[in-house]
Amino acid sequence: MSPQRADAVRNREILLGTARQAVASGDLSLQLNEIARRTGMGVGTAYRHFPTRRALLEALAAPAFAGVVADARAAASHDDAWGAVAALLRGLLVRQLADAAFAEVIAADRADDALPETTALRVEFAALARTVTDRARDAGVLRADLTDDDLHHLACGVVFALGLSPDPGARLDAYLRALLQGVRAPGPA
Structure with a gap:
């Protein structure tokens, strides 16, 4: 793959910046025609960089996705199995709350991915x-009847619930504690 011209790189960054502003204002529609209009670029330029809304959304989410993979890598090397689960879930919640584009991308199915980079991050995150x-289940601290998909769905549900709060950040720890209590294996009777 040949390197992009400097003006193409600059145009891509301008498009991403404009799309970030739209997301920050609560507009996740990311209509490429509107993003192009706001930048003063032609629609063709926008579509050359991002052929679909989904490709633009994933490009916006890439830094947060890379961050959650780094969080998962750190959790996987954690000495305490339960501490690792707590760190993994906390990182996933925090990143989704901070980045609406990432929240939408991580909540979707792998089959929806528009960019191979997104799928690679998704595969790496899932493995970590x-x-x-697996380590937490083997240690008997994570409920054995919950699959990894169940945990993913529960985390996305908590993010949705937090979004209903007027101050999601202030409620994060309480919701995380409730989630962790729900997924922790019951202790001995």
């Missing part, structure tokens, strides 16, 4: 998360 959850 599986390392954490």
Whole structure:
């Protein structure tokens, strides 16, 4: 693959910046015609960089996705199996709350991915998360009746619930504690 021209790189960054502003204002529609209009670029330029709304959304989410993979890598190397689960879930919640584009991308199915980079991050995250959850199940601290998909769905549900709060950040720890209590294996009777 040949390097992009400097003006193409600049145009891509301008498009991403404009799309970030739209997301920050609560507009996740990311209509490429509107993004192009706001930048003063032609629609063709926008579509050359991002052929679909989904490709633009994934490009916006890429830094947060890379961050959650780094969080999962750190959790996988955590000494304490339960501490690793807590760190993994906390990182996933925090990143979704901070980045609406990432929240939408991580909540979707792998089959929806528009960019191979997104799928690669998703596969790496899933493998690291599986390392954490398998170790926690083996240690008897994570409920054995919950699959990794169940945990993913529960985390996305908590993010949705937090979004209903007027101050999601202030409620994060309480919701995380409730989630962790729900997924922790019951202790001996």
